[in-house]
Amino acid sequence: MLSAFTTSRQLSGLLNRHGNRDQNSCANRHNLRDFNVVRDENEAPVFARVDALLESLQTPLPPPEDRAALRLRAQLSREQVADTLQCRAQDIEAWETGTSEPRGIQRAGYARLLAGLRLLNADQQSTDAAVEELRTPRLPLQATPQPRPASPILQTHRGTSRGHGFPRGPLAVIDQTGQGLAAYFADQSSTEVPADHLVDLLQWALEAGIGRDKLSTNDRASDPLLVLTPAAAQFLGLPPDLHDRARLRLPDSHPQIVSLRAAGFKLTRRGFGPWARAHLPVTDGKRASVQLALTGWGALSDRDGWNLPPLAPAALAKLLGTYADRVLTPRGSTAVCGQELMTALRPPTRARWSETDRRWVSSSNPGALWKSIEPAPPEAHEAHPLAQGRHPQDAMDEEAWDWSRTPTDTENTEFAHVVGIDLNIAFVAAASSASVGLNSTPRHIHNPTFDKRIPGTWLCDLSHVTLDPRLPSPFTSTGQAPTGPAWYTTPTLDYAVRDLGATIKPLEAYIRDDHGPYLTPWYERLRDAYLATMADAGIHPDIRQDEFLQAMKTLPEADPALLGLLSAIKATGKGGIGKLREGPRETTAPYQRWAALDSPTWRPDIRAAIMARARVNTHRKMIKTAIRTGRYPLAVLSDCIVYPAHTPSALDVVPSGPDGRGIKGLFCLGVNPGFAKEEGTQPLSWFHQQHDQGLNPARYIKNS
Structure with missing residues (x-):
């Protein structure tokens, strides 16, 4: 494959250079040599006259979509081709989209170039096939150990995404700087991007070493993610906003979509929206796909569950890179990421050696979800x-609880306060x-x-x-x-x-x-991501309950980027569970099937089991807490429980053991999943006001 940075002089000699290959080359190489060799200087003007004659006969050209595909397979930019043919890059774009045709000697030269590239492509495919045959594994692939997450987020990024063939990390944030584009990577390095058009940007991403290693043995490496700022999108000719707010996609007639198609790129059924994926046809079993996130169109917004603070491109690349290392490369909303993480950790298919066929074949992966199933x-x-x-x-x-009760006379007499405790990622923990x-x-x-x-x-x-x-x-x-x-x-x-x-x-x-325990690796990965991010904030599992409460009081003062990362991790778990029972869009008629029902991960039965486990786990702790302390809850909303208290502190509600830590089987204050943190405190009179109005005090104790 040709280098993406081939000079115009190298391009001019491209066809001649391939005529010097050895006599044992295949027929394509012979044809290419005969087509291109200039045997002495006197032949150059002859070729020029021949080219002019071909033009006079209206030299035929391949269809516009093939022209771009041939150039991209050779990794040549429009500027390189334009420099060689002595025209503008805009002319090459017009020829590739079919909006205009070359004339004169440029037409003959363009046809000559495309014919040579076609021969080179056939030559390269035969060579790649031979190399691929030699590389075909004959033994099952072994699982690759996954390193622990990098920590902390504000230190130099050293995630797993910078190894195994992806030196640039999992993603790049693309922004306009000066007269061009710049890419900012997770490790805080940056580089200029030699692209003036969306097609060039995609081709650059495929060759820039961006991506992330697979998360499990049967998974595949993550596609490169390009996060486009509004300025970068405008530079590339994309509109500042989407007019199609219902479907959230760019019209198929937009020039950029036309250019993508002409270059051989295809889009998913969702089209080109805030989260778009463009891919080339699979060649020799090799995938070439790029994920795009356009922040100006709503990607990475609060609506997507990200809740990120305003960040410069470099800081955004660092945050998203850490998320990619600890969870996975973002692919949509946090809920979509939670769902995609399930599939990445337990892919539906695996490679299996077939003795009958004497080759590797695809088969269903035990322990995974590999087909959609109708619910009971x-x-x-x-x-x-x-x-x-x-x-x-x-x-x-x-479902989760929404319950409250009136305090007893004894509770009204004995207690002056109420304390809300919130369980850390309780529903994710219930999936373990x-x-x-x-x-x-x-x-x-x-x-x-x-x-x-x-x-x-x-x-x-x-x-x-x-x-x-x-x-x-x-x-x-x-x-x-x-x-x-x-x-x-x-x-x-x-x-x-x-x-x-x-x-x-x-x-x-x-x-x-x-x-089987389908969600166990999913829980473990989110648990590790959550604990690593809390450790970045200086909060560790081995601290005492009083130290934990004090540390949590200072957490809001931490770096906004770190808090944004923490929020995204929690939203990934919550949203992933919600996706198991995803409802229809508002436009879907009642009792009509919707797209999510055809997904193997649309499983309301699994979500119901998670909700039930979380509820009975909490109830079990309530009983044990009541036996030991005599306290009973006054209200519960989802994973927040309100208890009566003598003093406005969670330490008044949750007992400590001799070592200052929690007591096993009861509610414990700490950072671990399923442990509790203080949600808020209020006077008991406030609880009565809320309850008398028919409100659940557990819903408002945090914000009051």
Whole structure:
């Protein structure tokens, strides 16, 4: 393949130089040599006259889209070709898009160049095929150990993305500087970008050493990400905003889209929007794709869940580079990244050696989700076709709590304050080691025997299970006791039997025979990313509870970029879980299928199991806290719990052990996932005001 920085003099001699190859070359090489060799100086003017004659016969040219593709395969810029043909780069662009045609000697020279490039391309493909055959592995690939995340974010970036063939790191932020473009990388280096057009920028990205190594054995390396500032987008001829706000995409008739197509690039079905992906056809099994994020169009915005502070291009590249090293290269909203991380860590397919075919073939990856599955009727989203005509009591309600109660007379007398504690990435933590259904369709059975080892959705009556009224019921999202049979996940019934001693007799069930801990590596990667980022802020798992509270009080004063990174990591986990039950867009008619339903990771049953595990884990700690301290919660909203307190401090609510750390089995203050931090404190009178208005005080204790 030719260098992207071939000089115009080298280009002028390109065709002649290939005529000197040895006599054993293939037929393409012979043709190329015969076409190009100038045997003595007297032949040069003859060639000129021949070229003029060809022009007089209207020298044929390949279609415009082939012209750009031939140039790009040779890694030649428009400027290089224009310098050789003594014309402008804009002329080359016009010839490649078909808006104009070359004339005179330039037409003959252009046709001659394209014919030579076509021969060179055929020659290169045959050579690459031979080399690829020699490189074909005959043994299964081994897993590549993943280094620990770099720390801290404000130090020199040393992430894994700068190794194994990606010296520039996972991404570049592209900005306009002076009369051109500049690229800023995660390691704080920068360089000028030799591109005046979007096609040139994409080709540069494919050759610049940008990308990230695969996250798991069967994953593939991440595509280079280019983050375009508004100034860079304008420089490249892109509009400052999208007029198509409904579909969030550039019209297919836009000149830049036309140029991309002419150059051989294709777009995904989403088209060219805030998060666009352009790719060339796969050649010899090699992928050539670039991810684009246009910040002026809404990429990396609060709407996408990023909540990043205003940052200069270099600082933005550092933050996103750290996110890429600790989580994955951004590919859309934080929710999309959470979903993509699941797939990257457990890809749907893997390479398998076939003794029959004597070659590597693609096969389903055990432990992954590799096909879309219809939910059981109780699990279906309320807009799903299966939900049409369904009675509300026939829908499963495994959701987070929204519950509060009136304080007792004793609590009103004894306590003057309320304290809210918030559990760290509680729902991500609930995904750890959870056995969930994989690729088998739910099997419907009547009068089943409950088995805690089998993920499923069970119809069971738990109304006979009595609990202290000062606790929310672990069986409903309202915290009120169930009044009859309802659908529950396996974790909920397991808690009722094992922890609460309930006797149960399910009436029906939809069980999944194929199951496993699908989300465990996903949890572990987000856990490590979260802990590494908190460590950057000086907050570590081994500190005492009082030290943790003090450190958390100073956290808002930390570097805004670090806080933005922390927020993005948490939003990735929360959004990824939400994607498991993604609803339709507003334009979708009721009970009509929507695109997300065809994804292997659209799995409301998995989300329900996560929500149930988080709820029963919290309930278990509530009971143990009540036994040890006599305290009962006054309100719960999702992962925030409000307790009565003597003093306005979480230390008044959460007991400490002899070493100053939390007590196992109870709520503990600390940075670990599932541990708690102080959400806010208020007088007990404030709690009464909120509760008397029908509001859940847990929702407002942080912001009041």
